[in-house]
Amino acid sequence: MTTALVTGATAGIGAAFARRLARDGHNLVLVARDAQRLRSTAAELHDRHGIEAAVLVADLAGDAGIAAVEERLGDRRHPVDLLVNNAGFGLKGSYPDVPMDDELRMLKVHCEAVLRLTTAAVVSMRERRRGGVVNVASVAAFVPRGTYGASKAWVVQFTQGAARDMAGNGVRLMALCPGFVRTEFHERARMGTKSIPEWMWLDADKVVDAGLRDLARGRTVSIPDPRYKALLGAAKLVPRGALGGITSRAGRKYGPRREAPGADTPGG
Structure with a gap:
């Protein structure tokens, strides 16, 4: 039986990955900051699907948290076959x-943690010549949206480059780029969402299903909805700032207030 490790696994896209992978028969290592929610999620998935679900409490905004997950990914006795870098x-x-400390914390979670955890995973996977990594990015990677969009653009570029370098080694890497997903993300950050059209909202379970299909097909970037594919295609024909305006308005609505790291990445 294969094992998948999911960061940000207690809500939103991370929880949807955990549910889908457990249903498919994968053992799980669930990573998040909230020990109680982790244990509750692990117990539910074990009872419902009969899989083993281990918990690893770690804050990926700090070196100790990243190192703890690196260590688990490097355990040759209990290898991880699929890594989902979802925390954000x-x-x-x-x-x-936005306070500089918060910006730097975001880069720690979105970029440094993704780099270090991906590297720890693929080194082990390359030895076994099999495995996969899904780095959850966002359509914000393709439009100007401050540090959030810039960090997600880094995730996409890094993942594509790593996938090219790992070609022929049996390891697949993919950046998953959803749009706005109905999760706890915006509520936790106390962001206003009334300006977001209803048609732009996606379901987390459908995002995960589409992403895993694209990973199986060998794609290195997945935009898991035809509406967003069309929107990004149209964005090439309009001024670069036009598409970013919607997300910028949502982020500004109530002024600067930080959200502590570890919430699930939504996409938009």
Whole structure:
């Protein structure tokens, strides 16, 4: 039986990955900051699907948390076959009004943690010549949206480059780029969402299903909804800032207030 490790696994896209992978028969290592929610999620998935679900409490905004997950990914006796780097968070407010400490914390979670955990996973996977990594990014990677969009653009570029370098080694890497997903993300960051059209909202379970299909097909970037594919295609024909306006308005609505790291990445 294969094992998948999911960060940000207690809500939103991370929880949807955990549910789907458990249903498919994968053992799980669930990573998040909230020990109680982790244990509750693990117990539910074990009871419902008969899989083993281990918990690893870790804050990926700090070196100790990242190192703990690196160590688990490097355990050759209990190898991880699929890594889902999903942990992330949003910040309200516009540059340069967001506190610098919060911006740096975001880069730690979205970029450094993704780099280190992906590397720890693929080194082991390359030895076994099999495995996969899904790095959850966002359509915000393709539009200007401050540090959040820039960090997700880094995730996409890094993942594509790593996938090219790992070609022929039996390891697949993919950046998953959803749009706005109905999760706890915006509520935790206290972001307003009334300006977001209803048609732009996606379901987390459908996002995961589409992403796993694209991973199986060998794609390195997945935009898991035809509406967003069309929107990004149209964005190539309009000024670059037009598409970013919607997400910028949502992020600014209530002014700068930080969200502590570890919430699930929503996409938009």
